[in-house]
Amino acid sequence: MLQVKGAQASPDREEAVLLQGNEACVEGALAAGLDFFAGYPITPSSEIAELLAARLPRRGGKFIQMEDEIASIAAVIGAALGGAQAMTATSGPGFSLKQENIGFAAMAEVPCVIVDSQRVGPSTGMPTSPAQGDLMQARWGSHGDRPVVAYYPASVAETYRLAIRAFATAERLRLPVILLLDEVISHMRERVTLKPPAENELPKRRQIQAATAAGALNDYPVYRADAEEQVPFLPDFGRGYRFHVTGLTHDEKGFPTENRVIAGALHQRLVEKVRKVQDELAQAEVTGADPAETLVVAAGGVARSAQVAVEDLRRAGYSIALFRPITIWPFPEKAWQSRVAAARRVVVVEMNMGQLYYVVDRLTKRAPVELCNQVNGELITPEQIVSFIKG
Amino acid sequence: MSDITKYLRKQRLPHILCPGCGHGIVMNALLRAIDRAGLDQDKTAVVSGIGCSGRIPAYLDFNTLHTTHGRALAYATGLKLYRPDLTVIVLMGDGDASAIGGNHLIHAARRNIDLVAVVMNNSNYGMTSGQYSPLTPTARITTTSPYGNIEQPFDLAQLVQAAGASYVARSTTYHVQSLITYLEKAIKKKGFAFVEAVAQCPTYFGRKNKLGAGAEMLERFKTLAVDVKRAATLSPEERKGKIVIGEFADRAVPEYTERYGELIARLKAKDAHAVAGE
Ligand SMILES: Cc1ncc(C[n+]2csc(CCOP(=O)(O)OP(=O)(O)O)c2C)c(N)n1
Ligand code: SF4
Numbered sequence: 001m002l003q004v005k006g007a008q009a010s011p012d013r014e015e016a017v018l019l020q021g022n023e024a025c026v027e028g029a030l031a032a033g034l035d036f037f038a039g040y041p042i043t044p045s046s047e048i049a050e051l052l053a054a055r056l057p058r059r060g061g062k063f064i065q066m067e068d069e070i071a072s073i074a075a076v077i078g079a080a081l082g083g084a085q086a087m088t089a090t091s092g093p094g095f096s097l098k099q100e101n102i103g104f105a106a107m108a109e110v111p112c113v114i115v116d117s118q119r120v121g122p123s124t125g126m127p128t129s130p131a132q133g134d135l136m137q138a139r140w141g142s143h144g145d146r147p148v149v150a151y152y153p154a155s156v157a158e159t160y161r162l163a164i165r166a167f168a169t170a171e172r173l174r175l176p177v178i179l180l181l182d183e184v185i186s187h188m189r190e191r192v193t194l195k196p197p198a199e200n201e202l203p204k205r206r207q208i209q210a211a212t213a214a215g216a217l218n219d220y221p222v223y224r225a226d227a228e229e230q231v232p233f234l235p236d237f238g239r240g241y242r243f244h245v246t247g248l249t250h251d252e253k254g255f256p257t258e259n260r261v262i263a264g265a266l267h268q269r270l271v272e273k274v275r276k277v278q279d280e281l282a283q284a285e286v287t288g289a290d291p292a293e294t295l296v297v298a299a300g301g302v303a304r305s306a307q308v309a310v311e312d313l314r315r316a317g318y319s320i321a322l323f324r325p326i327t328i329w330p331f332p333e334k335a336w337q338s339r340v341a342a343a344r345r346v347v348v349v350e351m352n353m354g355q356l357y358y359v360v361d362r363l364t365k366r367a368p369v370e371l372c373n374q375v376n377g378e379l380i381t382p383e384q385i386v387s388f389i390k391g
Numbered sequence: 392m393s394d395i396t397k398y399l400r401k402q403r404l405p406h407i408l409c410p411g412c413g414h415g416i417v418m419n420a421l422l423r424a425i426d427r428a429g430l431d432q433d434k435t436a437v438v439s440g441i442g443c444s445g446r447i448p449a450y451l452d453f454n455t456l457h458t459t460h461g462r463a464l465a466y467a468t469g470l471k472l473y474r475p476d477l478t479v480i481v482l483m484g485d486g487d488a489s490a491i492g493g494n495h496l497i498h499a500a501r502r503n504i505d506l507v508a509v510v511m512n513n514s515n516y517g518m519t520s521g522q523y524s525p526l527t528p529t530a531r532i533t534t535t536s537p538y539g540n541i542e543q544p545f546d547l548a549q550l551v552q553a554a555g556a557s558y559v560a561r562s563t564t565y566h567v568q569s570l571i572t573y574l575e576k577a578i579k580k581k582g583f584a585f586v587e588a589v590a591q592c593p594t595y596f597g598r599k600n601k602l603g604a605g606a607e608m609l610e611r612f613k614t615l616a617v618d619v620k621r622a623a624t625l626s627p628e629e630r631k632g633k634i635v636i637g638e639f640a641d642r643a644v645p646e647y648t649e650r651y652g653e654l655i656a657r658l659k660a661k662d663a664h665a666v667a668g669e
Binding site for chain 1: 400403432433434436438446448449452453454455456457458459462465466467468469470471472473474476477494495497498651654655658659662
């Protein structure tokens with residue numbers, strides 16, 4: 001089992017430590033106030049469960065290894081309704097199993113975080129090798145149109161920051177937030193600066209105003225959304241407000257309805273609450289020439305190779321830049337549009353059969369979009385990218 | 392008798408259950424048991440899966456949660472572990488609890504987590520219009536066993552008992568008094584407390600098998616029921632087709648959330664000791 005020596009989830013002052021990606025994910029989650037974890041072991045995510053089994057009870061939090069991934073996400077949602085900052089972690093096969101209940105969390109507006117450390121698929125694939133095949137699963141994995149926010153770090157330090165942000169966004173928008181990791185990020189060791197709580201953007205749960213008479217909540221519209229943000233303020237279970245939660249299409253009181261107007265408004269709002277803030281949520285990092293003739297798009301672990309390739313090519317005189325989505329869903333469209341206008345060529349580098357390519361191609365009207373990909377269990381190297389671009 | 396309508400969300404009525412459905416009797420018995428146990432409505436959560444049975448919590452004035460098909464116990468496990476201060480009651484259909492959710496049932500019983508698990512066994516999938524379930528008796532006709540069911544049913548009470556639950560009982564919607572008693576005991580019991588309520592689904596199971604309306608199906612439960620003690624004296628041949636009712640287990644087994652609380656306390660003491668010794 002892994003041990004994090006000297007690392008505190010919330011140190012008094014900044015502290016630089018050497019961590020693995022999975023460890024950084026744990027540190028970020030704990031810094032965000034994680035106090036419930038349910039999971040089922042699967043490579044390459046298992047260290048997250050192992051560390052939390054050791055860490056959570058020491059802080060008065062709860063850890064449970066459930067009988068499978070479906071039970072894990074279900075337990076997470078149950079705990080979150082009781083007030084927990086809750087998380088589960090898995091890899092592709094387990095992520096597939098969780099999808100129905102991720103949809104439940106989206107429908108019932110229950111904040112929680114799901115970590116998916118990707119490996120090669122489909123099926124059992126290559127359990128210890130990297131791939132990026134779950135991008136579309138993160139976006140569309142559940143039936144129906146669930147809203148989604150998914151973050152995709154490219155370094156261990158960013159994993160720490162985005163784990164914290166995942167909780168903040170989950171609470172703010174009351175939805176399940178996905179943290180996508182690459183196997184290489186999960187298992188790579190890098191320097192991370194852990195921050196004291198005041199310097200982190202910590203999650204705040206939207207809670208109903210205590211002024212609402214307890215008991216009278218029976219008829220209170222707990223699912224009525226805030227006009228500004230389109231997000232409701234549900235109380236936690238067992239705090240004096242009694243209400244109903246269901247995965248059925250429901251009215252503002254949380255009760256099932258078949259009323260077409262109410263149903264239409266709910267399904268619209270669930271997606272709208274993310275769309276409204278998508279430009280703020282959807283972040284990207286662009287490095288290199290500005291404007292650039294060639295735009296390379298890469299996210300997660302493979303963006304590290306792309307970064308090196310872009311630097312090499314710049315030195316060789318290329319007008320080239322790397323566009324790296326940090327928020328993979330919603331895709332940072334605005335940032336993309338502002339850079340793609342000047343591009344004559346777009347190259348998407350990814351370790352799947354063209355999932356990011358599909359999105360980028362749709363958003364790129366004038367320049368041709370090419371795919372530089374590989375799914376063989378090996379990280380795409382900078383050299384491969386350089387020779388692809390040189391052609 | 393005290394007024395149990397205070398536990399109902401009256402503005403949600405009438406309910407969607409068919410006339411003569413046994414689920415209503417189980418709901419009534421549950422509310423009486425809750426009343427006898429003196430539960431605080433604010434500190435009680437009722438969690439259900441998907442099915443006709445799953446619709447019941449919406450009518451009840453507690454913290455109510457209607458989850459996904461088969462997963463009610465897993466949701467309830469998370470809620471109870473995080474909030475041991477709540478009494479968590481889980482309502483499931485037979486398909487919910489024994490087919491899609493069978494694994495969660497085994498493991499909740501094995502952990503012996505302090506939940507009240509109620510299975511409303513109407514021998515078929517009511518909500519989806521009467522297919523066979525793992526509790527449908529052999530030879531019975533359902534919409535997916537049109538030539539008679541060739542599978543053998545589970546005995547959930549034995550399964551849950553073997554898995555390690557604190558309390559296991561079975562009654563029927565005919566034997567309402569014992570059903571109330573078992574539910575009350577289940578609520579008061581520390582640990583995983585399981586009550587199977589054999590109930591009628593006149594709309595599908597009753598009609599397909601020509602068992603009559605609700606009242607006739609209740610009469611059948613009366614004739615078929617044998618107490619667990621008497622059942623032990625019967626030969627397998629004599630027991631065939633009977634509904635064995637009564638208490639199967641009532642024992643002291645370490646409870647999961649208490650053990651977790653002890654673990655936290657032990658680690659806190661150890662860490663405090665380590666700091667003091669620095
Ligand atoms: C994952 C999933 N599979 C199937 C269904 C369809 N479905 C809804 S209720 C149900 C069975 C209900 O039977 P039971 O659990 O015995 O409850 P009852 O309706 O008889 O009370 C099924 C199969 C579903 N909602 N979700
Ligand atoms: S279908 Fe059967 S179980 Fe469902 S409400 Fe009607 S009688 Fe009850």
